[in-house]
Amino acid sequence: xxxxxxxxxxxxxxxxxxxxxxxxxxxxxxxxxxxxxxxxxxxxxxxxxxxxxxxxxxxxxxxxxxxxxxxxxxxxxxxxxxxxxxxxxxxxxxxxxxxxxxxxxxxxxxxxxxxxxxxxxxxxxxxxxxxxxxxxxxxxxxxxxxxxxxxxxxxxxxxxxxxxxxxxxxxxxxxxxxxxxxxxxxxxxxxxxxxxxxxxxxxxxxxxxxxxxxxxxxxxxxxxxxxxxxxxxxxxxxxxxxxxxxxxxxxxxxxxxxxxxxxxxxxxxxxxxxxxxxxxxxxxxxxxxxxxxxxxxxxxxxxxxxxxxxxxxxxxxxxxxxxxxxxxxxxxxxxxxxxxxxxxxxxxxxxxxxxxxxxxxxxxxxxxxxxxxxxxxxxxxxxxxxxxxxxxxxxxxxxxxxxxxxxxxxxxxxxxxxxxxxxxxxxxxxxxxxxxxxxxxxxxxxxxxxxxxxxx
Amino acid sequence: xxxxxxxxxxxxxxxxxxxxxxxxxxxxxxxxxxxxxxxxxxxxxxxxxxxxxxxxxxxxxxxxxxxxxxxxxxxxxxxxxxxxxxxxxxxxxxxxxxxxxxxxxxxxxxxxxxxxxxxxxxxxxxxxxxxxxxxxxxxxxxxxxxxxxxxxxxxxxxxxxxxxxxxxxxxxxxxxxxxxxxxxxxxxxxxxxxxxxxxxxxxxxxxxxxxxxxxxxxxxxxxxxxxxxxxxxxxxxxxxxxxxxxxxxxxxxxxxxxxxxxxxxxxxxxxxxxxxxxxxxxxxxxxxxxxxxxxxxxxxxxxxxxxxxxxxxxxxxxxxxxxxxxxxxxxxxxxxxxxxxxxxxxxxxxxxxxxxxxxxxxxxxxxxxxxxxxxxxxxxxxxxxxxxxxxxxxxxxxxxxxxxxxxxxxxxxxxxxxxxxxxxxxxxxxxxxxxxxxxxxxxxxxxxxxxxxxxx
Numbered sequence: 060x061x062x063x064x065x066x067x068x069x070x071x072x073x074x075x076x077x078x079x080x081x082x083x084x085x086x087x088x089x090x091x092x093x094x095x096x097x098x099x100x101x102x103x104x105x106x107x108x109x110x111x112x113x114x115x116x117x118x119x120x121x122x123x124x125x126x127x128x129x130x131x132x133x134x135x136x137x138x139x140x141x142x143x144x145x146x147x148x149x150x151x152x153x154x155x156x157x158x159x160x161x162x163x164x165x166x167x168x169x170x171x172x173x174x175x176x177x178x179x180x181x182x183x184x185x186x187x188x189x190x191x192x193x194x195x196x197x198x199x200x201x202x203x204x205x206x207x208x209x210x211x212x213x214x215x216x217x218x219x220x221x222x223x224x225x226x227x228x229x230x231x232x233x234x235x236x237x238x239x240x241x242x243x244x245x246x247x248x249x250x251x252x253x254x255x256x257x258x259x260x261x262x263x264x265x266x267x268x269x270x271x272x273x274x275x276x277x278x279x280x281x282x283x284x285x286x287x288x289x290x291x292x293x294x295x296x297x298x299x300x301x302x303x304x305x306x307x308x309x310x311x312x313x314x315x316x317x318x319x320x321x322x323x324x325x326x327x328x329x330x331x332x333x334x335x336x337x338x339x340x341x342x343x344x345x346x347x348x349x350x351x352x353x354x355x356x357x358x359x360x361x362x363x364x365x366x367x368x369x370x371x372x373x374x375x376x377x378x379x380x381x382x383x384x385x386x387x388x389x390x391x392x393x394x395x396x397x398x399x400x401x402x403x404x405x406x407x408x409x410x411x412x413x414x415x416x417x418x419x420x421x422x423x424x425x426x427x428x429x430x431x432x433x434x435x436x437x438x439x440x441x442x443x444x445x446x447x448x449x450x451x452x453x454x455x456x457x458x459x460x461x462x463x464x465x466x467x468x469x470x471x472x473x474x475x476x477x478x479x480x481x482x483x484x485x486x487x488x489x490x491x492x493x494x495x496x497x498x499x500x501x502x503x504x505x506x507x508x509x510x511x512x513x514x515x
Numbered sequence: 516x517x518x519x520x521x522x523x524x525x526x527x528x529x530x531x532x533x534x535x536x537x538x539x540x541x542x543x544x545x546x547x548x549x550x551x552x553x554x555x556x557x558x559x560x561x562x563x564x565x566x567x568x569x570x571x572x573x574x575x576x577x578x579x580x581x582x583x584x585x586x587x588x589x590x591x592x593x594x595x596x597x598x599x600x601x602x603x604x605x606x607x608x609x610x611x612x613x614x615x616x617x618x619x620x621x622x623x624x625x626x627x628x629x630x631x632x633x634x635x636x637x638x639x640x641x642x643x644x645x646x647x648x649x650x651x652x653x654x655x656x657x658x659x660x661x662x663x664x665x666x667x668x669x670x671x672x673x674x675x676x677x678x679x680x681x682x683x684x685x686x687x688x689x690x691x692x693x694x695x696x697x698x699x700x701x702x703x704x705x706x707x708x709x710x711x712x713x714x715x716x717x718x719x720x721x722x723x724x725x726x727x728x729x730x731x732x733x734x735x736x737x738x739x740x741x742x743x744x745x746x747x748x749x750x751x752x753x754x755x756x757x758x759x760x761x762x763x764x765x766x767x768x769x770x771x772x773x774x775x776x777x778x779x780x781x782x783x784x785x786x787x788x789x790x791x792x793x794x795x796x797x798x799x800x801x802x803x804x805x806x807x808x809x810x811x812x813x814x815x816x817x818x819x820x821x822x823x824x825x826x827x828x829x830x831x832x833x834x835x836x837x838x839x840x841x842x843x844x845x846x847x848x849x850x851x852x853x854x855x856x857x858x859x860x861x862x863x864x865x866x867x868x869x870x871x872x873x874x875x876x877x878x879x880x881x882x883x884x885x886x887x888x889x890x891x892x893x894x895x896x897x898x899x900x901x902x903x904x905x906x907x908x909x910x911x912x913x914x915x916x917x918x919x920x921x922x923x924x925x926x927x928x929x930x931x932x933x934x935x936x937x938x939x940x941x942x943x944x945x946x947x948x949x950x951x952x953x954x955x956x957x958x959x960x961x962x963x964x965x966x967x968x969x970x971x
Contacts, residue, residue, distance in 0.1 A: 163752045163859035186756070206701040217699050219708070220676060235946040240922035241855040242887040243673050245662040245712055245930040246942055247968050248950045252675070252708030256701055273756040296619045300642070300729040302795065339758065340806070343799040350796070399697040403619035431698040466696035474701040486702055490691040493957065494704045500956030501949065512703050 064102055064145070067123040071105065074115065078106040089148035092133040092140045093195070095394040096477055101128060101142035106150045110226055110234055110265040113149065117263065117506075118232030120147060126509050127230075129259040131172060131201030136395065137476030139205060139258050143510045149263060151200055157181050158266065165271045166223060166240055171200025171264050178269075187271040190215040192307075193472070194381065200264045205474035206256030210307040213299075213430030214338075215272065217472070219255055226266035227254050230502040240268060253497070258474055259508040261501050275338035278306065279348045280370035283335070283358040284328035288312065289406040290357040291331045295429050296402060297354045298335075303347040306338040308430040309377055312409070315384065315424035319376060322383035327376070328360050333429065334377045336370075377426070384424045384437040391439050396455055398462035399433035399471030408465055409434070412458045419450040433471030460485065475512045483513055520558055520601070523579040527561065530571065534562040545604035548589040548596045549651070551850040552933055557584060557598035562606045566682055566690055566721040569605065573719065573962075574688030576603060582965050583686075585715040587628060587657030592851065593932030595661060595714050599966045605719065607656055613637050614722065621727045622679060622696055627656025627720050634725075643727040646671040648763075649928070650837065656720045661930035662712030666763040669755075669886030670794075671728065673928070675711055682722035683710050686958040696724055709953070714930055715964040717957050731794035734762065735804045736826035739791070739814040740784035744768065745862040746813040747787045751885050752858060753810045754791075759803040762794040764886040765833055768865070771840065771880035775832060778839035783832070784816050789885065790833045792826075833882070840880045840893040847895050852911055854918035855889035855927030864921055865890070868914045875906040889927035916941065931968045939969055 071079055081103045090100035102125075107113050120127045126146025133140055142148060154170035157178065161167065162185050169178060174196060178189050191202060193209035201207075203225070208217030215221065224238030227250075237250035254264060285291040288310075295308055311319070316329045335351060337344045352361055364370035385393060400408050409425065416423050416436075427434025438454055440447035459469045459482050469475075469482040483491055495515060498505075505515055527535055536542075537559045546556035558581075563569050576583045582602025589596055598604060610626035613634065617623065618641050625634060630652060634645050647658060649665035657663075659681070664673030671677065680694030683706075693706035710720060741747040744766075751764055767775070772785045791807060793800045808817055820826035841849060856864050865881065872879050872892075883890025894910055896903035915925040915938045925931075925938040939947055951971060954961075961971055 161857065161859065162756075164857040165755060166857070206699075206705070208699050208701075212699060216676070219699070219705065220672070229949065233945055233948075235949055236944060237946050239924055239942070240857045241889075241924045241927065242858075243662075243664050243668060243675070243855055243889065243927050244924035245664075245853075245926045245928050246924045246935065247712070247931060247939055247947070248717075248953060249662070249675065249705075249708045249712050250946055250949060252705045253953075256703070256705050261704075273758045275758060299621060300618075302729045302731055304799075340799065340802050342802040343760075343796065346796050346798040397701075399699055401617065401620040401622070401696045402698075403617065433697075433699065468695055468697045468700035468702045470701045471697065471699050472701050475703060479702065483703055486695070488692060489689055490693055490706055491703070492689075493685065493691055493706060496956045497704060497709075497953055500952045 063123045064125055067119055067125045068103060070119050071116065075105055080104045088133070089130050089140065089150065090142050092135055094136050094138045094141065094478070095392060096138040096141065099141040099143045101148035102145045104148045104150050106153055108153050110228060113228045113263050113265050114232040114234050116147065116149060117228050117230055120506050121231050121504055124504050124506060126506055128508050129204065129263050131198030132174065132196055134195035134197045135201065135205060135474065135476060137473050137478035139474055139476040139511060141477055143477065151198065154265065160185060162187060164240065166268055167271055168266060168268045169199055170266055172198050174198055175202065182271065186274055188274050189269055190272055191218055191221060199267055199269065203255050203264055203267055204258050208431070208472040210309060210428060212428060213308055214306045219252060221270045222251055222255055222267055223270060224268040225251055225254055225264050227262040227264055229262045230504065230507050238268065258476065258511050260498060260511050261507060277341040277344045278336055278338040278370065279344045280364040280373050281335045281348060281351070281362060282373050283333050283355050283361040285331045285358055288331045288409050291333050292402065292405045292429065294333065294355045294357065298351055299430060301350060303351055304337045304339040304343050305335065305430060307334065307336040309334040310427040310429035310434065311380060312425040314422065315380055315426055318383040318387050318424050319380060322386045323376065323379060330359065334373060380426045381437065384439065387422055387424065388439045391441055393437035393439045394451065394455070396436045396438065396458055397470045397473040398458055398467055399431060400462050400465045400467030402432040404465040404467065405429065405432055408461055411461055412436070412454065415454055415457050419454065421447065421450050421454060423454065431471065432467065477511060480513060519579045520581055523575055523581045524559060526575050527572065531561055536560045545586050545589070545596065545606065546598050548591055550592050550594045550597065551848060552594040552597065555597040555599045557604035558601045560604045560606050562609055564609050566684060569684045569719050569721050570688040570690050572603065572605060573684050573686055576962050577687050577960055580960050580962060582962055584964050585660065585719050587654030588630065588652055590651035590653045591657060591661060591930065591932060593929050593934035595930055595932040595967060597933055599933065607654065610721065616641065618643065620696065622724055623727055624722060624724045625655055626722055628654050630654055631658065638727065642730055644730050645725055646728055647674055647677060655723055655725065659711050659720055659723055660714050664887070664928040666765060666884060668884060669764055670762045675708060677726045678707055678711055678723055679726060680724040681707055681710055681720050683718040683720055685718045686960065686963050694724065714932065714967050716954060716967050717963060733797040733800045734792055734794040734826065735800045736820040736829050737791045737804060737807070737818060738829045739789050739811050739817040741787045741814055744787045744865050747789050748858065748861045748885065750789065750811045750813065754807055755886060757806060759807055760793045760795040760799050761791065761886060763790065763792040765790040766883040766885035766890065767836060768881040770878065771836055771882055774839040774843050774880050775836060778842045779832065779835060786815065790829060836882045837893065840895065843878055843880070844895045847897055849893040849895045850907065850911070852892045852894065852914055853926045853929040854914055854923055855887060856918050856921045856923030858888040860921040860923065861885065861888055864917055867917055868892070868910065871913050872910055875910060877903065877906050877910060879910065887927065888923065933967060936969060
């Protein structure tokens with residue numbers, strides 16, 4: 060590797076000059092991200108500014124057989140930006156231009172390094188917004204690469220649904236354009252959807268054309284507590300069947316509510332809780348929240364926000380859930396599970412894993428995007444304690460096994476990276492072989508983010 | 516070919532017996548479909564009953580290098596079921612079992628030969644439905660293979676969006692399962708979306724897991740006439756930006772309205788016309804139709820349905836548009852164009868193609884799924900008249916060229932088949948090479964529907 064790497068760096072140095080960095084600090088920053096996994100540093104970082112520069116780097120890396128790892132904001136949590144085989148971390152964060160906004164067509168084209176926050180800030184005056192809403196401060200390129208979603212997926216879909224087209228640099232440096240600006244097309248293979256979720260293993264996404272939506276006229280928020288996860292889930296199922304104007308519907312379990320009370324010095328009911336937001340025209344929002352309250356007849360408490368400020372207060376509680384979880388064991392990091400199951404399987408899945416958790420010393424509060432059947436347990440464990448590590452791994456593995464048996468997936472929105480590779484054979488069976496064949500066909504030298512999603 | 520074919524048929528004959536058919540009538544039926552293209556018969560037809568039987572046939576065809584063309588209802592119109600290189604037409608219509616309906620999860624799993632009509636009939640008692648609504652009597656497997664859509668795509672999306680998972684038989688006979696029953700997943704490459712729209716060139720879809728939706732409580736229909744396509748389109752853009760509860764929004768041009776008046780002996784305004792349907796809760800539908808009427812201030816006539824029967828009458832007019840078009844020149848077949856453009860480009864695209872049409876002797880009424888930017892011109896020409904053939908081709912080619920230049924696609928919902936292959940280089944550029952590499956990797960013998968979408 061070293062000889063090839065040196066030849067590569069010598070070739071790229073004149074072009075990138077001070078934007079090709081090999082300092083320890085930069086390599087460390089680009090080899091850790093926000094993951095719970097041990098860091099794996101790249102050999103060098105290149106700060107690119109254009110699709111053409113990405114093409115230049117990839118062509119050179121392909122020639123010298125040096126790995127390339129695309130890097131956006133570093134917010135991925137399954138090791139997607141790690142460099143287990145060394146190579147070049149391709150830092151896309153300077154590619155942050157919003158290239159066009161077409162208000163009548165409700166679409167925009169952005170460079171991959173634009174964050175969703177920056178895009179929505181830019182859109183503010185138009186009355187439009189991009190709805191994918193996740194916890195992290197992430198780039199849109201990274202969000203596409205991991206097929207990210209979040210709290211509003213129940214209404215608007217995930218990155219899978221909202222990317223109309225991409226500019227992608229293929230491993231040999233060829234620049235392709237997938238999809239387009241039409242809302243739908245039946246013209247050939249859906250390369251856009253193939254690249255979305257491929258975690259940088261097939262090419263580098265440099266530009267995205269995204270669907271936008273009008274900001275709804277009105278919204279209403281409520282929070283309600285149930286005696287059981289089962290009752291909460293049944294209410295959600297009915298709301299989905301009725302096609303209510305749900306924008307978000309989020310779940311927390313009893314332990315999470317206890318953590319929130321402790322963190323926020325609040326006095327909320329310590330039992331399974333739903334947060335609900337309806338958005339749309341004012342009469343719709345009013346009607347649908349009334350309907351929802353009727354459906355939630357098993358709720359022991361139903362609190363409707365009385366003002367925009369009150370709604371913010373209620374959502375702040377949900378937002379603080381992660382901090383509240385961490386505060387259960389200060390100084391201890393947590394890893395977040397990410398299974399997604401058919402919604403009817405949620406109560407049995409959660410019940411069964413809570414039984415497993417009860418046999419361990421681990422605390423694991425739960426929040427979930429219940430409308431999608433996706434939930435996160437924050438497994439709080441001491442990385443210096445071998446027993447706790449083993450217990451946390453056991454819980455994670457048991458949960459994933461159950462989820463897959465129930466027709467679900469090991470990862471609803473975080474992606475595979477390094478952290479979930481071991482579970483793909485059980486989830487995909489022989490389909491994993493088809494994925495490998497595609498990888499080999501499009502990246503024969505295996506330079507693109509090697510070792511991620513699966514091994515070859 | 517003949518020797519290989521004979522060896523194949525000798526091998527499969529004992530297994531399939533009278534379900535392996537080589538009669539002229541069957542070959543003709545399976546080699547024509549509803550396409551305007553000249554027929555191309557397969558050498559034999561095999562009526563399969565199970566995924567395992569499909570696997571057996573594919574493994575044998577792969578061994579003997581004989582083409583396989585999946586056949587559902589034969590309703591494809593771009594030659595997808597034609598057999599230009601001969602081979603086996605794999606008739607899936609007997610695979611018509613509805614395998615499961617999960618009401619709480621709002622999904623179902625069906626065999627590929629189930630039609631959307633049969634599925635919705637089966638679902639009637641559940642209060643759920645499958646929303647993709649196209650003109651043809653098509654199978655769900657065929658609809659997935661061509662990435663079909665239709666009038667309700669503006670609300671629910673197309674087959675791209677509504678397939679959760681697939682069972683696919685790969686060209687060597689391997690059976691894979693893509694996706695699952697989770698609403699979302701970030702676990703690896705999106706093989707489901709790769710297979711959807713691949714028109715049988717990568718494998719055979721044998722089972723589909725589909726999203727279902729609750730039947731909305733209420734609906735309202737209106738029909739309104741404008742002085743120009745521009746005004747009609749502007750109204751649609753505003754309605755989309757407002758996020759109104761549109762279920763369908765359809766457009767017809769002046770010639771189409773003249774044809775409808777003649778066919779139905781009606782007295783409708785002969786100018787660009789929109790059909791609109793809102794669905795949802797009763798207050799939503801009422802409110803959103805009021806809003807729409809306000810947005811449609813440039814309409815010269817706005818007629819709101821006064822009852823369910825009246826709504827049916829209004830939609831019957833839209834439904835009869837194709838028959839009305841054909842009645843403009845009785846006995847003459849029409850070919851249907853299928854471009855899809857960013858919605859803001861619709862008026863200029865339609866205006867420009869109408870100028871081209873005016874220089875020919877062709878009549879070409881227009882209907883469109885205006886909310887998606889997808890429209891169809893029915894090009895009425897006499898296939899015995901060389902001049903008219905040339906003119907019709909010129910119109911179709913000019914329209915596609917314009918649509919692609921405007922950021923659109925040559926086909927919004929009909930697929931490529933044989934009929935649109937020539938346009939893919941202009942639409943996809945080097946991305947077409949990536950599609951070919953995927954095809955070669957997954958079907959190295961090129962047995963799956965060879966010659967469709969692109970040549971190798």
